[in-house]
Amino acid sequence: MALPLTGVQLSEAGRYPRLSGSTNPNADWMSALCPSLWDVPLQHLSIPGSHDTMTYCLNKKSPISHKESRLLRLLAKALPCILQPIVLKWSVTQVLSVTEQLDAGVRYLDLRVAHMLQGSEKNLHFVHMVYTSVLVEDTLTEISEWLEKHPREVVILACRNFEGMTDDLHEYLATCIKNIFGDMLCPRGEVPTLRQLWARGQQVILSYEDEGTVKRHRELWPAIPYWWGDQVKPEKLVCYLEHMKSCGRPGGLFVAGINLTENLEYILAHPSQSLRKLTLPNLPYLSAWVREQSPGPGTRCTNIIAGDFIGADTFVHDVIRLNEKLLC
Numbered sequence: 001m002a003l004p005l006t007g008v009q010l011s012e013a014g015r016y017p018r019l020s021g022s023t024n025p026n027a028d029w030m031s032a033l034c035p036s037l038w039d040v041p042l043q044h045l046s047i048p049g050s051h052d053t054m055t056y057c058l059n060k061k062s063p064i065s066h067k068e069s070r071l072l073r074l075l076a077k078a079l080p081c082i083l084q085p086i087v088l089k090w091s092v093t094q095v096l097s098v099t100e101q102l103d104a105g106v107r108y109l110d111l112r113v114a115h116m117l118q119g120s121e122k123n124l125h126f127v128h129m130v131y132t133s134v135l136v137e138d139t140l141t142e143i144s145e146w147l148e149k150h151p152r153e154v155v156i157l158a159c160r161n162f163e164g165m166t167d168d169l170h171e172y173l174a175t176c177i178k179n180i181f182g183d184m185l186c187p188r189g190e191v192p193t194l195r196q197l198w199a200r201g202q203q204v205i206l207s208y209e210d211e212g213t214v215k216r217h218r219e220l221w222p223a224i225p226y227w228w229g230d231q232v233k234p235e236k237l238v239c240y241l242e243h244m245k246s247c248g249r250p251g252g253l254f255v256a257g258i259n260l261t262e263n264l265e266y267i268l269a270h271p272s273q274s275l276r277k278l279t280l281p282n283l284p285y286l287s288a289w290v291r292e293q294s295p296g297p298g299t300r301c302t303n304i305i306a307g308d309f310i311g312a313d314t315f316v317h318d319v320i321r322l323n324e325k326l327l328c
Helices: 035-039 053-057 070-078 080-091 098-104 136-149 167-184 194-200 211-216 234-247 264-269 275-291 315-327
Strands: 047-050 108-114 125-128 130-135 155-163 204-208 255-257 304-307
Touching (some): 035 194, 053 130, 108 136, 136 155, 136 167, 167 211, 275 315
Parallel strands (some): 047 108
């Protein structure tokens, strides 16, 4: 009999009790999984993630990222009052804070790290077209504090992008990561199961998209593949994802992104729209695709599925419930 996977407090023998005060039913969903799933490697579970996790706190006064097109940066300088609000509307992919996303059940966080050219020497921000108001160090601390309240939950943190990062800044960030998470970090190796992580008191797998830094720090994992369709139409995005599945899943952890993507031409042609207005009407179509997926070791199986605007629909719940298919 398939047991519920909603993360609610359960009293059956062998279940871990809920240890947090959160009222969200998915806040402790991993510890509420059927015990037979505690021995399944994480790359064979179905795990909800958020795409561009930190865009809920983009700074309205921030300059355009220097990685964006020269045309966009020139337009932003010439027409800041017009361009800046438009860019911001197309940069925001999340409205929930990182703590709210974790409470909602998200267990993969997409962290795009950057050092602003105009920024302080050691102040690292997040970026998606523009920079965030919050600092990376403060956000990692917030995640660590959440994990302390949820000792049976595991998060996969993907540090990516690294705009403007020097070797010294990479070392600084790696040191911050180790100081903040300490023994919570799972050193790289074979992808563990939940039971193995719990036995070792580990809660964080941190992938780092810089090979040199990964080689110097055993606490960091290599970059996790992300299937990014780069499509504005949901039908084309699903077609891309199905094509990737037909090529066979990667061996370890990987992400299928159901996030729609615009380009500068589309933004300039639709000045009254926003990424939210583009995404929300298409969520039912994308959610239908999500519910058809299956986790596991099969070549066409999915693992982490990441989306935009967490909390706007049943996405997180749908991804978690896919684990029931492993019980059949």
